Amino acid sequence: MVIINAHIVSGDNTWERGYIRFDGMTIESVGAMEDYEAGTDSEYDVRGALVTPGMIDVHIHGGYDVDTMDADVDRLRHLSRAMLAEGVTSYFATTITQSPAAITKALQAARTVIEVGNTSLVGIHLEGPFVNVDNAGAQPAEYIIDPDAHQFRAWQEEAGGHIRLVTYAPERPGARELEQAMLETGAIGSTGHTNATFAENKEANVKHGTHLYNQMRGIHHREPGTVGYCLLERDVMVEIIPDGIHSRREMVDFAYRLKGADGLVVITDAMRAKGLPDGRYELGGQPVIVEGGQPDSKPGTWPVVS
Numbered sequence: 001m002v003i004i005n006a007h008i009v010s011g012d013n014t015w016e017r018g019y020i021r022f023d024g025m026t027i028e029s030v031g032a033m034e035d036y037e038a039g040t041d042s043e044y045d046v047r048g049a050l051v052t053p054g055m056i057d058v059h060i061h062g063g064y065d066v067d068t069m070d071a072d073v074d075r076l077r078h079l080s081r082a083m084l085a086e087g088v089t090s091y092f093a094t095t096i097t098q099s100p101a102a103i104t105k106a107l108q109a110a111r112t113v114i115e116v117g118n119t120s121l122v123g124i125h126l127e128g129p130f131v132n133v134d135n136a137g138a139q140p141a142e143y144i145i146d147p148d149a150h151q152f153r154a155w156q157e158e159a160g161g162h163i164r165l166v167t168y169a170p171e172r173p174g175a176r177e178l179e180q181a182m183l184e185t186g187a188i189g190s191t192g193h194t195n196a197t198f199a200e201n202k203e204a205n206v207k208h209g210t211h212l213y214n215q216m217r218g219i220h221h222r223e224p225g226t227v228g229y230c231l232l233e234r235d236v237m238v239e240i241i242p243d244g245i246h247s248r249r250e251m252v253d254f255a256y257r258l259k260g261a262d263g264l265v266v267i268t269d270a271m272r273a274k275g276l277p278d279g280r281y282e283l284g285g286q287p288v289i290v291e292g293g294q295p296d297s298k299p300g301t302w303p304v305v306s
Helices: 074-085 100-116 149-159 175-187 198-204 225-232 249-259
Strands: 001-011 016-022 026-032 041-044 055-060 086-094 120-127 163-168 188-192 237-240 264-266 279-283 286-292 294-298
Touching: 026 279, 041 055, 055 120, 055 163, 074 086, 074 100, 074 120, 086 100, 100 120, 100 149, 120 198, 149 163, 163 175, 175 198, 188 198, 198 225, 225 249, 237 249, 249 264
Parallel strands: 001 041, 055 086, 086 120, 120 163, 163 188, 237 264
Antiparallel strands: 001 016, 016 026, 279 286, 286 294
């Protein structure tokens, strides 16, 4: 199959009129139309439509009336199709702090979808329950626990090894043991919902940060905090929600100037209400009212940050 007459932006190159030749699901070649040689492939003339690499969202709880915590295989497939239609070609189903049994069921459902295949769901982000209750945000405080390597190993087994990212608080008891378990099972630890100091993040050798600025220890001129750690350490990849709500435009610019495009991971952190009209929804069992396209979990706590 060949896509022709496309406006292609690859990240490294741009072609105003170009082609993309596929061999099954693999891109075989990309180039300008003047270099295109027709063959026996099926041609799809997109007449100047913009073609870019698919988006990847490593932190999304749900959308289109689906939530990872529903633990529903069919609904997760529905979410995958809906996201693929909007250009998200890969995503991590993200959990939220809940009872161990509820998390287990969610992991099992995500595993089934991943292993059956033919889906844009490619991994799992375990957000909580190993976080700091003082930085809970939308994480239900009653289910928050200290890092537990044994529990994590059990969940990774239930997930078939598909937990790729774990948001946790590096300053809490048990964090070193959890970090070793993550390393051994192929998961990456992400500092988030945390009050960790710069030094505590450094000791943990954290390489990823969860939704920059939100629910993490901020910058102080005598204590750079988790925000300072994420921004200043060159080898740390950090998530950011550049919606002007969770992070003001100026603060997105601030992060970009320090990290550059290679150091920032754009995420949605979206919930069930994504793609739906205003109304009453829930996140992690907590009521969320969406008005004017903006969520409010309860007076004085908006915006919701999970």
